[in-house]
Amino acid sequence: MSEETTRYDASHIQVLEGWEAVRKRPGMYIGSTGERGLQHMVFEVANRAVNEVLAGRASTVEVTLTPDGGVRVADDGPGVPFGEAGGTGGPGLEALLTSMQTGAGPGGRHDAELGFCGMGPFVVNALSRRMTAEVRREGIRWVQAYARGVAITPPSEAGMATGSGTVIAFWPDPDIFETVECPFGALAERFRELALLNRSLEISLTDRRRPDESRSVRFRFPGGxxxxxxxxxxxxxxxxxxxxxxxxxxxxxxxxxxxxxxxxxxxxxxxxxxxxxxxxxxxxxxxxxxxxxxxxxxxxxxxxxxxxxxxxxxxxxxxxxxxxxxxxxxxxxxxxxxxxxxxxxxxxxxxxxxxxxxxxxxxxxxxxxxxxxxxxxxxxxxxxxx
Structure with missing residues (x-):
């Protein structure tokens, strides 16, 4: 064996950061590249919206499986700004979707934990072929588009807005996942569980992937x-x-x-x-x-x-x-x-x-x-x- 074959130094170490690391080892962040991983993708995006309701800033969360294979998560909270998130101490929306989030949320006992590792929606963005964000805040509707963890358009005004809220939609990347069809039953079971554990939470799940078989469930349990x-x-x-x-x-x-x-x-x-x-x-x-x-x-x-x-x-x-x-x-x-x-x-x-x-x-x-x-x-x- 030659010296060149056996030599190992710092030049042989490959350092992956950000979206590259997530796409290289997706199982480390969402558990698997099968249905279980897809479930956690939905949970990582829904986590922020659920905690908006638990904090009293929103009243409901709506999750929709769309006909084109996407997942849409909407809440009626104040809308996450694209800049720093004011007095909440959290990141703005673009940072939330393009930067790794680590550690527990600021709410402690008042935060629910849905995802696999609590890394935030950036992981979902990195493992999606496409993601869109829409924010209705202070009378203005803002939109931005992403692909595989990277913003491909700047935040842009898209007209006047009625009410407020945040909508994040994503389409899982078929190059990563064995299947890109999220299991309705498993999602419904977890969302029902969350509503049972949190009396103030109202959450709905709608499946519109097959127009002739559309189904919807809404969960709220005052009895806890x-x-x-x-x-x-x-x-x-x-x-x-x-x-x-x-x-x-x-x-x-x-x-x-x-x-x-x-x-x-x-x-x-x-x-x-x-x-x-x-x-x-x-x-x-x-x-x-x-x-x-x-x-x-x-x-x-x-x-x-x-x-x-x-x-x-x-x-x-x-x-x-x-x-x-x-x-x-x-x-x-x-x-x-x-x-x-x-x-x-x-x-x-x-x-x-x-x-x-x-x-x-x-x-x-x-x-x-x-x-x-x-x-x-x-x-x-x-x-x-x-």
Whole structure:
């Protein structure tokens, strides 16, 4: 082997930045180049619009799958300026669409997280053959066009505007993706989930790709997590021995708030869903705290009512979970996740705070509903003997 073949120095290092890096390794930014990646493209663009509603600056978000294969995301907020975004501390629209955004949004617990890595719509721009932006602000309509992450026209006035808002449309690049058709069902499921976790959010999804099969859904759930539990139990025919127990609680020790709703049915299946800042999780300190609190409240009540003797062991969490449907949602100023996929919440204080809140509220409910409480304990004891 020659010296030239084996030599390696700085001249061999290829440095890719901006849109080039995104297009070279799209999976690092959106997860895949299949349908899952397309979903995250939609979520990265919709994220800003959703947070406009949660901040009270807009009232609704509309997502449309267009006949020409594009995706259109519109909100009725104040409209993002093309310059610096005033007192919000955020970038103007052109910077938002052409520069990498990193780090959590400024809203902390008040921001929902939709995308894969939270890199912002620039990633979508880089992976789209075309993107357009329309802003209605202060009586003027502004438009600009982009291609593969680069602005191809300057911002230009396009006439007078009625109302205000921002519309971003993009067309996924077929040179990048295995398919450019976004899955309606998966998008609808995630948007429904977001509306269930955020009472103030109203969001619609419309599919106009096939004129003879146009469909549209609109989501808004004033009942929050309570409505979520009802939805999760909608397919079960087993009767519910308890009503839905729901509460919200803010605790400065974890710099955040928790919303919990749960109930038991005569089904043997456990359905526990957990979320952190509206992001689905597969476990973590919030879910552990919920289970701690439920077990503590049930066992304390059972011993107080002599449903368990001094020699009986505690009712285990695995038995307590049978037939339990629950939604545990925390919204934190500083969420800490374990691992790069951010599927497990790590904040240690959250376990303590959620556990104490659940134990207190469930304990109060058990004391106030003795017949249902006895039915729950009896069911759990029966499950233990199966």
């Amino acid at each position: 997590a309570r409505d979520f539990v009802t939805l999760l139990d909608a397919r079960t025919t087993a009767p519910a021995p308890t009503e839905t127990i729901a509460f919200e609680f803010e605790d400065p020790r974890m710099a955040g708030e928790v919303e919990v709703a749960f109930r038991w049915s005569d089904s043997r299946e456990e359905r526990v869903r957990s979320f952190a800042n509206s992001r689905p999780t597969i476990g973590g300190s919030h879910e552990q705290g919920f289970r701690d609190g439920v077990a503590a409240a049930i066992n304390t009540y059972a011993r107080k009512q002599l449903l368990l003797t001094a020699t009986d062991p505690d009712l285990g969490a695995e038995r307590i979970g049978e037939g339990l449907t629950a939604v545990v949602s925390v919204k934190l100023d500083h969420p800490e996740f374990e691992g790069s996929t951010r599927g497990v919440l790590g904040n240690p204080s959250v376990r303590t705070c959620v556990g104490e809140a659940v134990q207190e509220h469930l304990g109060t409910w058990l004391e106030g509903h003795p017949e249902q409480a006895s039915a729950v304990v009896g069911r759990i004891q029966g499950a233990r003997q199966d």
